[in-house]
Amino acid sequence: MGRKQRLYAEPIQRILDRKTRSVVGWLYLWNTGEKVPMWKDGKQLDVIYE
Numbered sequence: 001m002g003r004k005q006r007l008y009a010e011p012i013q014r015i016l017d018r019k020t021r022s023v024v025g026w027l028y029l030w031n032t033g034e035k036v037p038m039w040k041d042g043k044q045l046d047v048i049y050e
Contacts, residue, residue: 004032015039018046
């Protein structure tokens with residue numbers, strides 16, 4: 001049995017900068033069950049998930 005193909009995703013959480021609380025990205029859940037961050041302006045390290 002092969003791996004599922006990513007066909008669609010939906011945002012499930014916002015990713016916020018820990019200090020400013022501004023939105024820096026979103027966490028998406030794909031139809032395959034994978035959770036993948038999508039960043040606004042590149043990957044951030046000091047974040048929280050809301």
